[in-house]
Amino acid sequence: MSARTWLVRRLLGRLRIDDDTIRHLSTFQRLGEHLEIQAPGEMLPIGARTVFRALRTRAASQTGTDWVWPYWLRRQIDPSSPAFVPRGHLPFLSNVTSRNWTMIGNRGSAREAVVDPRGLVSPWHDAWSLDWWIGAEDRWHVPADEANVRQSLLGDSPVVETRMRVPGGDIVHRAYVIQATAADGGEELVIVEIENDSAVPVALALAIRPYNAEGLAVIERIGLHDTTVTVDGRVAMLLPKPPNAVAASTFHDGDCATQVFAGETQTSFPADLRDEAGMAQAAFVYPLPHRQTLRVALPLAPDPRTRLVGRARKRVRDAPRFPQALPSAEQVANGWKTHTDQGMRLVLPDERLQSAVDANRRYLLLFHDGTDVTPGPRTYNRFWFRDAAYLLAALDRYGFHTEAREVLASFPERQHTDGFFFSQRLEWDANGAAIWALAHHWDLTRDRELLDEVVTSVAGGVQWIDRKRRGKRRDDPALRGLLPAGISAEHLGPHDYFYWDDFWALAGLRDGARMLRAAGEDEAADRAAAFLESMTADVRASMALTADRLGTKAVPAGPRRRIDPGVIGSLAAVWPLQLLGADDEAMQATLDVVRDRFCIDEAFYQGISHTGLGTYLTLQVAFVELLAGDRRALDRLDWFLSAATPTWTWPEAIHPxxxxxCMGDGHHGWAAAELLSFVRTMLVHETRDGLALASMIPTSWYGQGVEVHDAPTRFGLLSFAIRWHGERPAILWELEPHDPDVAVVLTCPGLDPTWRSTEARGEALLDAPPDAPAPAAVPGPDQGDSFE
Structure with a gap:
């Protein structure tokens, strides 16, 4: 027994925790592999926040039965709701049924606000939210309780519109983010506007609430200073004029909503509203005549908390006034359209898919946070190389090279002196992911300046991979030459040896060799190629031994695992890494296992960690099917679109x-990136010697036009359009090649598998697809049509 183990046992013993209980803890780690180094401390802040927030949420909600709680919480504690979750002996209560929200923000900013499905706006991370209640002719209407609430995006942009029906018509809530003018302080502001689109006047209560879409928040103090609202000494809301009435309360005095709904509001705000339980709340009431709009502004960047009265007063004095000039929601939506009128643009016959693509192109720019790219605005608002690889690839595929480059240029600063690209300890896929993302950017942009900046880091990263896999001798032949046990993507399961890590490492060695060769570092490129050859042999030998042990060629999550849902990770060898073809025997066996054992209808069910229908994991299956020419890929795309929120967002996993x-960030960047990459791969896909155009499209598109403009590819910038002559498609294309001396073979396997061309520009009338119905004749392209 180690000294540390002895000390822990002694400490727990003094707390009257007996040895049988300690055994639960001591054997927990043995469910996976023993870690060669200590567990990653980077995850402790996230874990601690989640646990303590869930503990507090459980405690408050079980006694606050008369409170107005957020949409998700009201449903989880209501025994008549299908989302009801019994708590039993567990002291925790967390959102596991409606982790859905939509981020709003400014392009290039590192901060985002989120809006829940009922219009609850949370401007700061893990903090208070702004709710809205409507006093109509019949009663007060609370969006979290009402059935007739609809949400959408304005112009497929990050402007969220939530409509609630009341007698006489709709009340419309909109939320978006602006950058205030210099005259108005220049701050980023969340604008919340409420429009009375009904035929009768209503009362509007804007409520500061001590919770958000993940759980309870802490509010100890609220103040009103003329038209400035403060929360815990920080400027929280700018009002256009003083409210007509107010209500405020603490947890032990009850919800201020009770005062509002009973008509017992006050005309003046309490001078010193404090709540030691951290559940202070307040409401500010205004009349809202019909066809009128009221706007408030919430600073997006909070000041540090302060208990110093003098500092809080100074902040109020220095706070910007309510902006004199505010852009409308329509103007902001139009601004986003202008922002994204660059890069790859698509014109699709499917309106649903078109909206999803347009919205997520804009969201992609919000996931970009300067030198960071993060897979979520809340739960996952931090940088990981794994998630970054998928997000950066989507940015580059859609032509947002400046944003991708800004993040990629920071990679050398994230690298340790030993060559490890660090975002989390035990993240052994990080080096492969970092090098793969750098190489992908090089392939699409030929950015020589960035190549020269990162080539030393690439060489160090390649060396790290080879050293790390050889660092400790292992007696088990199935482990020899593999990376150590670690903590990888959570959907793979507890700490273990993962083929996922090895596949990413192989891709890093392959792509590192290419980048080093392109940079003129031939000796380093030769070493990387030798590392690749050696590790490839070791991985193949391990897979063969594992196949013999299991009696199947399906590749489990790791060499010591059985076939479980973590098998999904092995498909990364096909997509996105393309180490193996979709027709590879082991990958086909893996795909068959996934479809036969771990899918519910078209969706992949991840029983490890997520315990829900995987969003980007379902697309992982679809990608392999797409590359194999299996049209079941389109069924999975249809499920994915059907599973979206009305604002075209997806969580990490969905309650079945x-x-x-039910899991992860409610607006998940990996899922958004994979949708965009999947659509791009349907329409434009690199092959060994060229480009496959329209490799798979739905039959419902036959007879309708498709356009792809300015698609970055490994061979150059491509544009093409599909038109129809009766049942025969015609294709027009234009390629601006990286290297004019290299012949690029263009094919169109989804429409006419026999067609090929090496011309950089042209048009062709293809044979009718074998499964095409005879559509009504539509005009074909005129001779000489071009993309200008």
């Missing part, structure tokens, strides 16, 4: 029965 988010 109530269809709400």
């Amino acid at each position: 029965r109530v269809a709400g988010g």
Whole structure:
């Protein structure tokens, strides 16, 4: 027994925790492999926040039965709701049925606000939210309780519109983010506007609430200073004029909503509203005549908390006034359209898919946070190389090279002196992911300046991979030459040896060799190629031994695992890494296992960690099917679109029965990136010697036009359009090649598998697809049509 183990046992013993209980803890790690180094401390802040927030949420909600709680919480504690979750002996309560939200923000900013499905706006991370209640002719209407609430995007942009029906018409809530003018302080502001689109006047209560879409928040103090609202000494809301009435309360005095709904509001705000339980709340009431709009502004960047009265007063004095000039929601939506009128643009016959693509192109720019790219605005608002690889690839595929480059240029600063690209300890896929993302950017942009900046880091990263896999001798032949046990993507399971890590490492060695060769570092490129050859042999030998042990060629999550849902990770060898073809025997066996054992209808069910229908994991299956020419890929795309929120967002995993988010960030960047990459791969896909255009499209598109403009590819910038002559498609294309001396073979396997061309520009009338119905004749392209 180690000294540390002895000390822990002694400490727990003094707390009257007996040895049988300690055994639960001591054997927990043995469910996976023993870690060669200590567990990653980077995850402790996230874990601690989640646990303590869930503990507090459980405690408050079980006694605050008369409170107005957020949409997700009201459903989880209501025994008549299908989303009801019994708590039993567990002291925790967390959102596991409606982890759905939509981020709003400014391009290039590192901060985002989120809006829940009922219009609850949370401007700061893990903090208070702004709710809205409407006093109509019949009663007060609370969006979290009402059935007739609809949400959408304005112009497929990050402007969220939530409509609630009341007698006489709709009340419309909109939320978006602006950059205030210099005259108005220049701050980023969340604008919340409420429009009375009904035929009668209503009362509007804007409520500061001590919770958000993940759980309870802490509010100890609220103040009103003329038209400035403060929360814990920080400027929280700018009002256009003083409210007509106010209500405020603490947890022990009850919810201020009770005062509002009973008509017992006050005309003046309490001078010193404090709540030691951290559940202070307040409401500010205004009349809202019909066809009128009221706007408030919430600073997006909070000041540090302060208990110093003098500092809080100074902040109020220095706070910007309510902006004199505010852009409308329509103007902001139009601004986003202008922002994204660059890069790869698509014109699709499917309106649903078109909206999803347009919205997520804009969201992609919000996931980009300067030198960071993060897979979520809340739960996952931090940098990981794994998630970054998928997001950066989507940015580059859609032509947002400046944003991708800004993040990629920071990679050398994230690298340790030993060559490890660090974002989390035990993240052994990080080096492969970092090098793969750098190489992908090089392939699409030929950015020589960035190549020269990162080539030393690439060489160090390649060396690290080879040293790390050889660092400790292992007696088990199935482990020899593999990376150590670690903590990888959570959907793979507890700490273990993962083929996922090895596949990413192989891709890093392959792509590192290419980048080093392109940079003129031939000796380093030769070493990387030798490392690749050696590790490839070791991985193949391990897979063969594992196949013999299991009696199947399906590749489990790791060499010591059985076939479980973590098998999904092995498909990364096909997509996105393309180490193996979709027709590879082991990958086909793996795909068959996934479809036969771990899918519910078209969706992949991840029983490890996520315990829900995987969003980007379902697309992982679809990608392999797409590359194999299996049209079941389109069925999975259809499921994915059907599973979206009305604002075209996805959580990490979806509750199989109530269809709400049950895991991860409620607006998940990996899922958004994979949708965009999947559509791009349907329409434009690199092959060994060229480009496959329209490799798979739905038959419902036959007879309708498709356009792809300015698609970055490994061979150059491509544009093409599909038109129809009766049942025969015609294709027009234009390629601006990286290297004019290299012949690029263009094919169109989804429409006419026999067609090929090496011309950089042209048009062709293809044979009718074998499964095409005879559509009504439509005009074909005129001779000489071009993309200008």
